[in-house]
Amino acid sequence: MQAPALCETELVAVLVCLERGDPQVLTLNRGAILPSGPLMSGQHSLQKSLREWVRQQTGIRPGHTEQLYTFADTHTGNGHRRVRISYMTCLPPNAKSAEVKSLPFAPVLFDQDTKPTNPLVSFYAYFPWEDRRNPDHAARLAPVLLALKDWAGQDVARQQRCAITFGLAGHSWNDELALSRYELLWEAGLLQESCPQSEPACTTGQPMQYDYRHVLATALSRLRAKIRYTPIVFDLLASHFTLLHLQQAMEALAGRPMHKQNFRRLVLQQGLLEETEQMDSSGSGRPARLYVAGRGAQDNCYLAGAKSPLPDLAW
Known part of the structure:
Protein backbone atom coordinates (compact mmCIF):
# COMPACT_ATOMS: atom_id res chain seq x y z
CA MET A 1 0.00 0.00 0.00
CA GLN A 2 1.42 3.38 -0.99
CA ALA A 3 2.13 5.72 1.89
CA PRO A 4 0.08 8.93 1.83
CA ALA A 5 1.96 12.02 0.67
CA LEU A 6 3.01 14.30 3.49
CA CYS A 7 1.59 17.82 3.51
CA GLU A 8 3.33 20.79 5.12
CA THR A 9 1.52 23.94 6.26
CA GLU A 10 2.92 27.44 5.87
CA LEU A 11 1.38 30.67 7.09
CA VAL A 12 2.14 33.69 4.89
CA ALA A 13 1.69 37.35 5.84
CA VAL A 14 1.03 40.17 3.40
CA LEU A 15 1.75 43.35 5.37
CA VAL A 16 0.47 46.31 3.34
CA CYS A 17 1.19 50.00 3.86
CA LEU A 18 1.18 53.22 1.84
CA GLU A 19 4.67 54.60 1.43
CA ARG A 20 6.17 57.05 -1.08
CA GLY A 21 2.87 57.24 -2.96
CA ASP A 22 2.54 53.51 -3.58
CA PRO A 23 0.92 50.50 -1.91
CA GLN A 24 3.90 48.63 -0.53
CA VAL A 25 4.47 45.22 1.01
CA LEU A 26 6.97 44.16 3.65
CA THR A 27 9.35 41.53 2.25
CA LEU A 28 12.35 39.43 3.24
CA ASN A 29 15.45 38.25 1.37
CA ARG A 30 15.77 41.29 -0.90
CA GLY A 31 12.15 41.23 -1.96
CA ALA A 32 12.07 37.54 -2.84
CA ILE A 33 9.77 36.19 -0.13
CA LEU A 34 7.11 37.24 2.38
CA PRO A 35 7.16 36.80 6.17
CA SER A 36 6.04 33.24 6.81
CA GLY A 37 6.43 30.14 8.93
CA PRO A 38 4.76 26.86 9.87
CA LEU A 39 2.09 26.37 12.49
CA MET A 40 4.04 26.53 15.75
CA SER A 41 4.27 23.48 17.95
CA GLY A 42 1.69 23.60 20.71
CA GLN A 43 -0.12 26.51 19.08
CA HIS A 44 -3.74 25.86 18.09
CA SER A 45 -4.43 29.24 16.47
CA LEU A 46 -3.23 29.87 12.91
CA GLN A 47 -3.41 33.63 13.35
CA LYS A 48 -1.46 33.59 16.62
CA SER A 49 1.28 31.56 14.96
CA LEU A 50 1.30 33.96 12.04
CA ARG A 51 1.58 37.00 14.31
CA GLU A 52 4.48 35.44 16.17
CA TRP A 53 6.36 34.69 12.93
CA VAL A 54 5.77 38.29 11.78
CA ARG A 55 7.01 39.64 15.11
CA GLN A 56 10.16 37.52 14.99
CA GLN A 57 10.95 38.27 11.35
CA THR A 58 10.00 41.95 11.10
CA GLY A 59 9.63 43.41 14.58
CA ILE A 60 6.02 44.32 13.83
CA ARG A 61 3.08 43.17 15.91
CA PRO A 62 0.23 43.06 13.37
CA GLY A 63 -3.28 43.98 14.42
CA HIS A 64 -6.37 42.83 12.59
CA THR A 65 -5.64 40.22 9.93
CA GLU A 66 -7.96 38.68 7.38
CA GLN A 67 -7.46 35.44 5.52
CA LEU A 68 -6.79 35.82 1.83
CA TYR A 69 -6.64 32.39 0.27
CA THR A 70 -5.30 28.88 0.77
CA PHE A 71 -2.89 27.69 -1.91
CA ALA A 72 -2.79 23.90 -1.92
CA ASP A 73 -1.04 23.09 -5.18
CA THR A 74 2.54 23.95 -4.26
CA HIS A 75 5.36 21.45 -3.75
CA THR A 76 8.52 21.48 -1.69
CA GLY A 77 11.97 20.38 -2.74
CA ASN A 78 11.58 17.05 -0.96
CA GLY A 79 8.45 16.11 -2.90
CA HIS A 80 5.99 16.92 -0.11
CA ARG A 81 2.94 19.04 -0.80
CA ARG A 82 2.73 22.39 0.90
CA VAL A 83 -0.43 24.25 1.82
CA ARG A 84 0.10 28.00 2.06
CA ILE A 85 -2.52 29.88 4.06
CA SER A 86 -2.19 33.59 3.37
CA TYR A 87 -3.33 36.53 5.48
CA MET A 88 -3.37 40.28 4.90
CA THR A 89 -2.82 43.11 7.38
CA CYS A 90 -3.04 46.84 6.69
CA LEU A 91 -0.46 48.96 8.51
CA PRO A 92 -1.06 52.65 9.27
CA PRO A 93 1.97 54.96 8.97
CA ASN A 94 2.75 54.85 12.70
CA ALA A 95 2.64 51.04 12.87
CA LYS A 96 5.95 50.46 11.07
CA SER A 97 8.40 49.91 13.91
CA ALA A 98 11.94 51.26 14.03
CA GLU A 99 13.21 47.71 13.66
CA VAL A 100 11.86 47.56 10.10
CA LYS A 101 14.04 50.48 9.03
CA SER A 102 17.18 48.67 10.13
CA LEU A 103 16.46 45.09 9.08
CA PRO A 104 19.49 43.49 7.39
CA PHE A 105 17.65 42.64 4.16
CA ALA A 106 16.44 44.89 1.40
CA PRO A 107 14.33 44.54 -1.75
CA VAL A 108 15.52 44.65 -5.32
CA LEU A 109 13.43 47.46 -6.77
CA PHE A 110 11.90 47.37 -10.26
CA ASP A 111 14.26 50.19 -11.21
CA GLN A 112 17.59 48.39 -10.99
CA ASP A 113 19.49 51.71 -10.95
CA THR A 114 17.94 52.61 -7.61
CA LYS A 115 19.80 51.40 -4.57
CA PRO A 116 17.45 49.45 -2.24
CA THR A 117 17.24 50.91 1.25
CA ASN A 118 14.57 48.99 3.15
CA PRO A 119 12.40 45.88 2.94
CA LEU A 120 9.30 47.72 1.70
CA VAL A 121 8.63 47.05 -1.98
CA SER A 122 5.95 48.63 -4.16
CA PHE A 123 3.26 46.27 -5.41
CA TYR A 124 3.94 47.82 -8.80
CA ALA A 125 7.51 46.56 -8.79
CA TYR A 126 5.94 43.08 -8.99
CA PHE A 127 2.98 44.11 -11.18
CA PRO A 128 4.10 47.11 -13.29
CA TRP A 129 1.20 46.61 -15.71
CA GLU A 130 -1.25 47.39 -12.89
CA ASP A 131 -0.17 51.02 -12.36
CA ARG A 132 -2.10 53.13 -14.85
CA ARG A 133 -1.61 56.48 -13.10
CA ASN A 134 1.29 57.39 -15.37
CA PRO A 135 0.43 58.51 -18.92
CA ASP A 136 3.25 56.42 -20.39
CA HIS A 137 1.75 53.20 -19.02
CA ALA A 138 0.39 52.17 -22.43
CA ALA A 139 3.86 52.37 -23.99
CA ARG A 140 5.37 50.28 -21.19
CA LEU A 141 2.60 47.72 -21.45
CA ALA A 142 2.85 47.40 -25.24
CA PRO A 143 5.50 44.60 -25.23
CA VAL A 144 3.37 42.58 -22.80
CA LEU A 145 0.27 42.91 -25.00
CA LEU A 146 2.29 42.00 -28.07
CA ALA A 147 3.55 38.84 -26.34
CA LEU A 148 -0.02 38.00 -25.30
CA LYS A 149 -1.20 38.47 -28.87
CA ASP A 150 1.44 36.00 -30.07
CA TRP A 151 0.36 33.55 -27.38
CA ALA A 152 -3.33 33.85 -28.24
CA GLY A 153 -2.69 33.41 -31.96
CA GLN A 154 -5.89 32.41 -33.80
CA ASP A 155 -7.49 30.91 -30.69
CA VAL A 156 -10.74 32.87 -30.30
CA ALA A 157 -11.22 31.84 -26.66
CA ARG A 158 -7.73 33.07 -25.77
CA GLN A 159 -8.25 36.31 -27.68
CA GLN A 160 -11.51 36.96 -25.82
CA ARG A 161 -9.93 36.17 -22.48
CA CYS A 162 -7.05 38.58 -23.14
CA ALA A 163 -9.48 41.30 -24.26
CA ILE A 164 -11.67 41.03 -21.15
CA THR A 165 -8.79 40.69 -18.70
CA PHE A 166 -6.66 43.54 -20.05
CA GLY A 167 -9.45 45.84 -21.23
CA LEU A 168 -8.88 45.48 -24.98
CA ALA A 169 -11.10 45.61 -28.07
CA GLY A 170 -13.81 47.74 -26.49
CA HIS A 171 -13.68 46.17 -23.04
CA SER A 172 -13.07 48.41 -20.01
CA TRP A 173 -10.08 48.03 -17.73
CA ASN A 174 -11.29 46.44 -14.48
CA ASP A 175 -9.03 47.32 -11.54
CA GLU A 176 -10.14 44.28 -9.58
CA LEU A 177 -8.88 41.78 -12.18
CA ALA A 178 -5.27 42.03 -10.96
CA LEU A 179 -5.25 38.35 -9.99
CA SER A 180 -6.78 37.29 -13.32
CA ARG A 181 -4.17 39.28 -15.23
CA TYR A 182 -1.36 37.67 -13.24
CA GLU A 183 -2.76 34.18 -13.82
CA LEU A 184 -3.15 34.88 -17.54
CA LEU A 185 0.46 36.02 -17.83
CA TRP A 186 1.52 32.89 -15.92
CA GLU A 187 -0.41 30.63 -18.30
CA ALA A 188 1.09 32.45 -21.28
CA GLY A 189 4.59 31.80 -19.94
CA LEU A 190 5.34 35.51 -19.58
CA LEU A 191 6.44 35.38 -15.94
CA GLN A 192 9.83 34.25 -14.79
CA GLU A 193 8.21 31.97 -12.21
CA SER A 194 6.24 30.16 -14.93
CA CYS A 195 9.27 29.50 -17.15
CA PRO A 196 12.25 29.15 -14.79
CA GLN A 197 14.38 27.41 -17.43
CA SER A 198 14.16 30.25 -19.96
CA GLU A 199 13.70 34.00 -20.14
CA PRO A 200 10.14 35.28 -20.72
CA ALA A 201 9.41 37.05 -23.99
CA CYS A 202 9.18 40.43 -22.23
CA THR A 203 9.90 42.06 -18.89
CA THR A 204 7.00 41.48 -16.52
CA GLY A 205 8.08 42.75 -13.13
CA GLN A 206 10.21 41.56 -10.28
CA PRO A 207 9.87 37.81 -9.62
CA MET A 208 9.54 36.15 -6.22
CA GLN A 209 10.43 32.72 -4.95
CA TYR A 210 7.86 29.92 -4.91
CA ASP A 211 4.34 31.28 -5.49
CA TYR A 212 4.61 34.38 -3.31
CA ARG A 213 3.87 36.70 -6.25
CA HIS A 214 0.63 34.76 -6.74
CA VAL A 215 -0.18 35.50 -3.09
CA LEU A 216 0.56 39.20 -3.68
CA ALA A 217 -1.68 39.31 -6.76
CA THR A 218 -4.47 37.87 -4.63
CA ALA A 219 -3.90 40.59 -2.03
CA LEU A 220 -3.95 43.36 -4.65
CA SER A 221 -7.25 42.12 -6.10
CA ARG A 222 -8.71 41.88 -2.59
CA LEU A 223 -7.59 45.43 -1.72
CA ARG A 224 -9.08 46.86 -4.89
CA ALA A 225 -12.36 45.11 -4.28
CA LYS A 226 -12.56 46.23 -0.66
CA ILE A 227 -11.97 49.92 -1.36
CA ARG A 228 -15.24 49.88 -3.30
CA TYR A 229 -17.43 48.96 -0.33
CA THR A 230 -15.41 49.11 2.92
CA PRO A 231 -13.42 51.83 4.71
Missing part, protein backbone atom coordinates in the same frame (compact mmCIF):
# COMPACT_ATOMS: atom_id res chain seq x y z
CA ILE A 232 -10.15 49.85 4.42
CA VAL A 233 -8.32 52.85 2.93
CA PHE A 234 -8.57 54.61 6.30
CA ASP A 235 -6.59 51.76 7.87
CA LEU A 236 -3.63 52.79 5.70
CA LEU A 237 -3.79 56.52 6.42
CA ALA A 238 -2.67 58.60 9.38
CA SER A 239 -5.44 59.49 11.80
CA HIS A 240 -5.64 63.02 10.36
CA PHE A 241 -5.45 63.57 6.60
CA THR A 242 -6.42 66.00 3.87
CA LEU A 243 -8.82 65.29 1.02
CA LEU A 244 -5.81 65.20 -1.31
CA HIS A 245 -4.13 62.58 0.89
CA LEU A 246 -7.29 60.46 0.70
CA GLN A 247 -7.58 60.82 -3.08
CA GLN A 248 -3.91 59.96 -3.60
CA ALA A 249 -4.30 56.88 -1.40
CA MET A 250 -7.28 55.70 -3.43
CA GLU A 251 -5.42 56.34 -6.69
CA ALA A 252 -2.40 54.41 -5.42
CA LEU A 253 -4.50 51.40 -4.45
CA ALA A 254 -6.63 51.40 -7.61
CA GLY A 255 -3.63 52.13 -9.84
CA ARG A 256 -5.54 54.78 -11.77
CA PRO A 257 -6.27 58.53 -11.53
CA MET A 258 -9.51 59.90 -10.13
CA HIS A 259 -11.40 63.07 -11.00
CA LYS A 260 -10.58 65.57 -8.24
CA GLN A 261 -13.90 67.45 -8.04
CA ASN A 262 -16.04 64.34 -8.46
CA PHE A 263 -14.02 62.47 -5.84
CA ARG A 264 -14.36 65.24 -3.26
CA ARG A 265 -18.07 65.59 -3.96
CA LEU A 266 -18.54 61.83 -3.59
CA VAL A 267 -16.66 61.75 -0.27
CA LEU A 268 -18.40 64.74 1.28
CA GLN A 269 -21.90 63.73 0.14
CA GLN A 270 -21.56 60.37 1.86
CA GLY A 271 -20.67 61.97 5.18
CA LEU A 272 -17.63 59.70 5.53
CA LEU A 273 -15.39 62.34 7.10
CA GLU A 274 -15.41 64.64 10.10
CA GLU A 275 -13.79 68.02 9.70
CA THR A 276 -11.24 69.08 12.32
CA GLU A 277 -9.96 72.50 13.33
CA GLN A 278 -6.44 71.56 12.28
CA MET A 279 -4.71 72.53 9.05
CA ASP A 280 -1.91 70.89 7.11
CA SER A 281 0.84 73.40 6.28
CA SER A 282 3.35 70.92 4.86
CA GLY A 283 2.57 71.79 1.23
CA SER A 284 3.75 74.77 -0.78
CA GLY A 285 0.28 76.27 -1.27
CA ARG A 286 -2.50 77.25 1.09
CA PRO A 287 -2.85 75.11 4.23
CA ALA A 288 -5.40 72.33 3.71
CA ARG A 289 -8.09 71.24 6.15
CA LEU A 290 -7.42 68.01 8.05
CA TYR A 291 -10.15 65.39 8.39
CA VAL A 292 -10.68 62.16 10.30
CA ALA A 293 -12.73 59.14 9.30
CA GLY A 294 -16.26 59.58 10.58
CA ARG A 295 -18.61 57.03 12.10
CA GLY A 296 -20.54 56.85 8.83
CA ALA A 297 -17.52 55.34 7.10
CA GLN A 298 -18.07 52.12 9.01
CA ASP A 299 -21.59 51.65 7.68
CA ASN A 300 -21.40 52.85 4.10
CA CYS A 301 -18.30 53.60 2.07
CA TYR A 302 -18.11 54.02 -1.68
CA LEU A 303 -14.97 55.86 -2.74
CA ALA A 304 -14.08 54.24 -6.06
CA GLY A 305 -16.81 55.81 -8.16
CA ALA A 306 -14.93 58.94 -9.28
CA LYS A 307 -12.53 57.31 -11.72
CA SER A 308 -11.10 59.31 -14.56
CA PRO A 309 -11.28 57.67 -18.00
CA LEU A 310 -8.25 55.66 -19.07
CA PRO A 311 -6.74 55.68 -22.57
CA ASP A 312 -7.62 52.67 -24.68
CA LEU A 313 -5.08 49.88 -24.97
CA ALA A 314 -4.36 48.41 -28.37
CA TRP A 315 -2.97 45.04 -29.42
Whole structure:
Protein backbone atom coordinates (compact mmCIF):
# COMPACT_ATOMS: atom_id res chain seq x y z
CA MET A 1 0.00 0.00 0.00
CA GLN A 2 1.42 3.38 -0.99
CA ALA A 3 2.13 5.72 1.89
CA PRO A 4 0.08 8.93 1.83
CA ALA A 5 1.96 12.02 0.67
CA LEU A 6 3.01 14.30 3.49
CA CYS A 7 1.59 17.82 3.51
CA GLU A 8 3.33 20.79 5.12
CA THR A 9 1.52 23.94 6.26
CA GLU A 10 2.92 27.44 5.87
CA LEU A 11 1.38 30.67 7.09
CA VAL A 12 2.14 33.69 4.89
CA ALA A 13 1.69 37.35 5.84
CA VAL A 14 1.03 40.17 3.40
CA LEU A 15 1.75 43.35 5.37
CA VAL A 16 0.47 46.31 3.34
CA CYS A 17 1.19 50.00 3.86
CA LEU A 18 1.18 53.22 1.84
CA GLU A 19 4.67 54.60 1.43
CA ARG A 20 6.17 57.05 -1.08
CA GLY A 21 2.87 57.24 -2.96
CA ASP A 22 2.54 53.51 -3.58
CA PRO A 23 0.92 50.50 -1.91
CA GLN A 24 3.90 48.63 -0.53
CA VAL A 25 4.47 45.22 1.01
CA LEU A 26 6.97 44.16 3.65
CA THR A 27 9.35 41.53 2.25
CA LEU A 28 12.35 39.43 3.24
CA ASN A 29 15.45 38.25 1.37
CA ARG A 30 15.77 41.29 -0.90
CA GLY A 31 12.15 41.23 -1.96
CA ALA A 32 12.07 37.54 -2.84
CA ILE A 33 9.77 36.19 -0.13
CA LEU A 34 7.11 37.24 2.38
CA PRO A 35 7.16 36.80 6.17
CA SER A 36 6.04 33.24 6.81
CA GLY A 37 6.43 30.14 8.93
CA PRO A 38 4.76 26.86 9.87
CA LEU A 39 2.09 26.37 12.49
CA MET A 40 4.04 26.53 15.75
CA SER A 41 4.27 23.48 17.95
CA GLY A 42 1.69 23.60 20.71
CA GLN A 43 -0.12 26.51 19.08
CA HIS A 44 -3.74 25.86 18.09
CA SER A 45 -4.43 29.24 16.47
CA LEU A 46 -3.23 29.87 12.91
CA GLN A 47 -3.41 33.63 13.35
CA LYS A 48 -1.46 33.59 16.62
CA SER A 49 1.28 31.56 14.96
CA LEU A 50 1.30 33.96 12.04
CA ARG A 51 1.58 37.00 14.31
CA GLU A 52 4.48 35.44 16.17
CA TRP A 53 6.36 34.69 12.93
CA VAL A 54 5.77 38.29 11.78
CA ARG A 55 7.01 39.64 15.11
CA GLN A 56 10.16 37.52 14.99
CA GLN A 57 10.95 38.27 11.35
CA THR A 58 10.00 41.95 11.10
CA GLY A 59 9.63 43.41 14.58
CA ILE A 60 6.02 44.32 13.83
CA ARG A 61 3.08 43.17 15.91
CA PRO A 62 0.23 43.06 13.37
CA GLY A 63 -3.28 43.98 14.42
CA HIS A 64 -6.37 42.83 12.59
CA THR A 65 -5.64 40.22 9.93
CA GLU A 66 -7.96 38.68 7.38
CA GLN A 67 -7.46 35.44 5.52
CA LEU A 68 -6.79 35.82 1.83
CA TYR A 69 -6.64 32.39 0.27
CA THR A 70 -5.30 28.88 0.77
CA PHE A 71 -2.89 27.69 -1.91
CA ALA A 72 -2.79 23.90 -1.92
CA ASP A 73 -1.04 23.09 -5.18
CA THR A 74 2.54 23.95 -4.26
CA HIS A 75 5.36 21.45 -3.75
CA THR A 76 8.52 21.48 -1.69
CA GLY A 77 11.97 20.38 -2.74
CA ASN A 78 11.58 17.05 -0.96
CA GLY A 79 8.45 16.11 -2.90
CA HIS A 80 5.99 16.92 -0.11
CA ARG A 81 2.94 19.04 -0.80
CA ARG A 82 2.73 22.39 0.90
CA VAL A 83 -0.43 24.25 1.82
CA ARG A 84 0.10 28.00 2.06
CA ILE A 85 -2.52 29.88 4.06
CA SER A 86 -2.19 33.59 3.37
CA TYR A 87 -3.33 36.53 5.48
CA MET A 88 -3.37 40.28 4.90
CA THR A 89 -2.82 43.11 7.38
CA CYS A 90 -3.04 46.84 6.69
CA LEU A 91 -0.46 48.96 8.51
CA PRO A 92 -1.06 52.65 9.27
CA PRO A 93 1.97 54.96 8.97
CA ASN A 94 2.75 54.85 12.70
CA ALA A 95 2.64 51.04 12.87
CA LYS A 96 5.95 50.46 11.07
CA SER A 97 8.40 49.91 13.91
CA ALA A 98 11.94 51.26 14.03
CA GLU A 99 13.21 47.71 13.66
CA VAL A 100 11.86 47.56 10.10
CA LYS A 101 14.04 50.48 9.03
CA SER A 102 17.18 48.67 10.13
CA LEU A 103 16.46 45.09 9.08
CA PRO A 104 19.49 43.49 7.39
CA PHE A 105 17.65 42.64 4.16
CA ALA A 106 16.44 44.89 1.40
CA PRO A 107 14.33 44.54 -1.75
CA VAL A 108 15.52 44.65 -5.32
CA LEU A 109 13.43 47.46 -6.77
CA PHE A 110 11.90 47.37 -10.26
CA ASP A 111 14.26 50.19 -11.21
CA GLN A 112 17.59 48.39 -10.99
CA ASP A 113 19.49 51.71 -10.95
CA THR A 114 17.94 52.61 -7.61
CA LYS A 115 19.80 51.40 -4.57
CA PRO A 116 17.45 49.45 -2.24
CA THR A 117 17.24 50.91 1.25
CA ASN A 118 14.57 48.99 3.15
CA PRO A 119 12.40 45.88 2.94
CA LEU A 120 9.30 47.72 1.70
CA VAL A 121 8.63 47.05 -1.98
CA SER A 122 5.95 48.63 -4.16
CA PHE A 123 3.26 46.27 -5.41
CA TYR A 124 3.94 47.82 -8.80
CA ALA A 125 7.51 46.56 -8.79
CA TYR A 126 5.94 43.08 -8.99
CA PHE A 127 2.98 44.11 -11.18
CA PRO A 128 4.10 47.11 -13.29
CA TRP A 129 1.20 46.61 -15.71
CA GLU A 130 -1.25 47.39 -12.89
CA ASP A 131 -0.17 51.02 -12.36
CA ARG A 132 -2.10 53.13 -14.85
CA ARG A 133 -1.61 56.48 -13.10
CA ASN A 134 1.29 57.39 -15.37
CA PRO A 135 0.43 58.51 -18.92
CA ASP A 136 3.25 56.42 -20.39
CA HIS A 137 1.75 53.20 -19.02
CA ALA A 138 0.39 52.17 -22.43
CA ALA A 139 3.86 52.37 -23.99
CA ARG A 140 5.37 50.28 -21.19
CA LEU A 141 2.60 47.72 -21.45
CA ALA A 142 2.85 47.40 -25.24
CA PRO A 143 5.50 44.60 -25.23
CA VAL A 144 3.37 42.58 -22.80
CA LEU A 145 0.27 42.91 -25.00
CA LEU A 146 2.29 42.00 -28.07
CA ALA A 147 3.55 38.84 -26.34
CA LEU A 148 -0.02 38.00 -25.30
CA LYS A 149 -1.20 38.47 -28.87
CA ASP A 150 1.44 36.00 -30.07
CA TRP A 151 0.36 33.55 -27.38
CA ALA A 152 -3.33 33.85 -28.24
CA GLY A 153 -2.69 33.41 -31.96
CA GLN A 154 -5.89 32.41 -33.80
CA ASP A 155 -7.49 30.91 -30.69
CA VAL A 156 -10.74 32.87 -30.30
CA ALA A 157 -11.22 31.84 -26.66
CA ARG A 158 -7.73 33.07 -25.77
CA GLN A 159 -8.25 36.31 -27.68
CA GLN A 160 -11.51 36.96 -25.82
CA ARG A 161 -9.93 36.17 -22.48
CA CYS A 162 -7.05 38.58 -23.14
CA ALA A 163 -9.48 41.30 -24.26
CA ILE A 164 -11.67 41.03 -21.15
CA THR A 165 -8.79 40.69 -18.70
CA PHE A 166 -6.66 43.54 -20.05
CA GLY A 167 -9.45 45.84 -21.23
CA LEU A 168 -8.88 45.48 -24.98
CA ALA A 169 -11.10 45.61 -28.07
CA GLY A 170 -13.81 47.74 -26.49
CA HIS A 171 -13.68 46.17 -23.04
CA SER A 172 -13.07 48.41 -20.01
CA TRP A 173 -10.08 48.03 -17.73
CA ASN A 174 -11.29 46.44 -14.48
CA ASP A 175 -9.03 47.32 -11.54
CA GLU A 176 -10.14 44.28 -9.58
CA LEU A 177 -8.88 41.78 -12.18
CA ALA A 178 -5.27 42.03 -10.96
CA LEU A 179 -5.25 38.35 -9.99
CA SER A 180 -6.78 37.29 -13.32
CA ARG A 181 -4.17 39.28 -15.23
CA TYR A 182 -1.36 37.67 -13.24
CA GLU A 183 -2.76 34.18 -13.82
CA LEU A 184 -3.15 34.88 -17.54
CA LEU A 185 0.46 36.02 -17.83
CA TRP A 186 1.52 32.89 -15.92
CA GLU A 187 -0.41 30.63 -18.30
CA ALA A 188 1.09 32.45 -21.28
CA GLY A 189 4.59 31.80 -19.94
CA LEU A 190 5.34 35.51 -19.58
CA LEU A 191 6.44 35.38 -15.94
CA GLN A 192 9.83 34.25 -14.79
CA GLU A 193 8.21 31.97 -12.21
CA SER A 194 6.24 30.16 -14.93
CA CYS A 195 9.27 29.50 -17.15
CA PRO A 196 12.25 29.15 -14.79
CA GLN A 197 14.38 27.41 -17.43
CA SER A 198 14.16 30.25 -19.96
CA GLU A 199 13.70 34.00 -20.14
CA PRO A 200 10.14 35.28 -20.72
CA ALA A 201 9.41 37.05 -23.99
CA CYS A 202 9.18 40.43 -22.23
CA THR A 203 9.90 42.06 -18.89
CA THR A 204 7.00 41.48 -16.52
CA GLY A 205 8.08 42.75 -13.13
CA GLN A 206 10.21 41.56 -10.28
CA PRO A 207 9.87 37.81 -9.62
CA MET A 208 9.54 36.15 -6.22
CA GLN A 209 10.43 32.72 -4.95
CA TYR A 210 7.86 29.92 -4.91
CA ASP A 211 4.34 31.28 -5.49
CA TYR A 212 4.61 34.38 -3.31
CA ARG A 213 3.87 36.70 -6.25
CA HIS A 214 0.63 34.76 -6.74
CA VAL A 215 -0.18 35.50 -3.09
CA LEU A 216 0.56 39.20 -3.68
CA ALA A 217 -1.68 39.31 -6.76
CA THR A 218 -4.47 37.87 -4.63
CA ALA A 219 -3.90 40.59 -2.03
CA LEU A 220 -3.95 43.36 -4.65
CA SER A 221 -7.25 42.12 -6.10
CA ARG A 222 -8.71 41.88 -2.59
CA LEU A 223 -7.59 45.43 -1.72
CA ARG A 224 -9.08 46.86 -4.89
CA ALA A 225 -12.36 45.11 -4.28
CA LYS A 226 -12.56 46.23 -0.66
CA ILE A 227 -11.97 49.92 -1.36
CA ARG A 228 -15.24 49.88 -3.30
CA TYR A 229 -17.43 48.96 -0.33
CA THR A 230 -15.41 49.11 2.92
CA PRO A 231 -13.42 51.83 4.71
CA ILE A 232 -10.15 49.85 4.42
CA VAL A 233 -8.32 52.85 2.93
CA PHE A 234 -8.57 54.61 6.30
CA ASP A 235 -6.59 51.76 7.87
CA LEU A 236 -3.63 52.79 5.70
CA LEU A 237 -3.79 56.52 6.42
CA ALA A 238 -2.67 58.60 9.38
CA SER A 239 -5.44 59.49 11.80
CA HIS A 240 -5.64 63.02 10.36
CA PHE A 241 -5.45 63.57 6.60
CA THR A 242 -6.42 66.00 3.87
CA LEU A 243 -8.82 65.29 1.02
CA LEU A 244 -5.81 65.20 -1.31
CA HIS A 245 -4.13 62.58 0.89
CA LEU A 246 -7.29 60.46 0.70
CA GLN A 247 -7.58 60.82 -3.08
CA GLN A 248 -3.91 59.96 -3.60
CA ALA A 249 -4.30 56.88 -1.40
CA MET A 250 -7.28 55.70 -3.43
CA GLU A 251 -5.42 56.34 -6.69
CA ALA A 252 -2.40 54.41 -5.42
CA LEU A 253 -4.50 51.40 -4.45
CA ALA A 254 -6.63 51.40 -7.61
CA GLY A 255 -3.63 52.13 -9.84
CA ARG A 256 -5.54 54.78 -11.77
CA PRO A 257 -6.27 58.53 -11.53
CA MET A 258 -9.51 59.90 -10.13
CA HIS A 259 -11.40 63.07 -11.00
CA LYS A 260 -10.58 65.57 -8.24
CA GLN A 261 -13.90 67.45 -8.04
CA ASN A 262 -16.04 64.34 -8.46
CA PHE A 263 -14.02 62.47 -5.84
CA ARG A 264 -14.36 65.24 -3.26
CA ARG A 265 -18.07 65.59 -3.96
CA LEU A 266 -18.54 61.83 -3.59
CA VAL A 267 -16.66 61.75 -0.27
CA LEU A 268 -18.40 64.74 1.28
CA GLN A 269 -21.90 63.73 0.14
CA GLN A 270 -21.56 60.37 1.86
CA GLY A 271 -20.67 61.97 5.18
CA LEU A 272 -17.63 59.70 5.53
CA LEU A 273 -15.39 62.34 7.10
CA GLU A 274 -15.41 64.64 10.10
CA GLU A 275 -13.79 68.02 9.70
CA THR A 276 -11.24 69.08 12.32
CA GLU A 277 -9.96 72.50 13.33
CA GLN A 278 -6.44 71.56 12.28
CA MET A 279 -4.71 72.53 9.05
CA ASP A 280 -1.91 70.89 7.11
CA SER A 281 0.84 73.40 6.28
CA SER A 282 3.35 70.92 4.86
CA GLY A 283 2.57 71.79 1.23
CA SER A 284 3.75 74.77 -0.78
CA GLY A 285 0.28 76.27 -1.27
CA ARG A 286 -2.50 77.25 1.09
CA PRO A 287 -2.85 75.11 4.23
CA ALA A 288 -5.40 72.33 3.71
CA ARG A 289 -8.09 71.24 6.15
CA LEU A 290 -7.42 68.01 8.05
CA TYR A 291 -10.15 65.39 8.39
CA VAL A 292 -10.68 62.16 10.30
CA ALA A 293 -12.73 59.14 9.30
CA GLY A 294 -16.26 59.58 10.58
CA ARG A 295 -18.61 57.03 12.10
CA GLY A 296 -20.54 56.85 8.83
CA ALA A 297 -17.52 55.34 7.10
CA GLN A 298 -18.07 52.12 9.01
CA ASP A 299 -21.59 51.65 7.68
CA ASN A 300 -21.40 52.85 4.10
CA CYS A 301 -18.30 53.60 2.07
CA TYR A 302 -18.11 54.02 -1.68
CA LEU A 303 -14.97 55.86 -2.74
CA ALA A 304 -14.08 54.24 -6.06
CA GLY A 305 -16.81 55.81 -8.16
CA ALA A 306 -14.93 58.94 -9.28
CA LYS A 307 -12.53 57.31 -11.72
CA SER A 308 -11.10 59.31 -14.56
CA PRO A 309 -11.28 57.67 -18.00
CA LEU A 310 -8.25 55.66 -19.07
CA PRO A 311 -6.74 55.68 -22.57
CA ASP A 312 -7.62 52.67 -24.68
CA LEU A 313 -5.08 49.88 -24.97
CA ALA A 314 -4.36 48.41 -28.37
CA TRP A 315 -2.97 45.04 -29.42
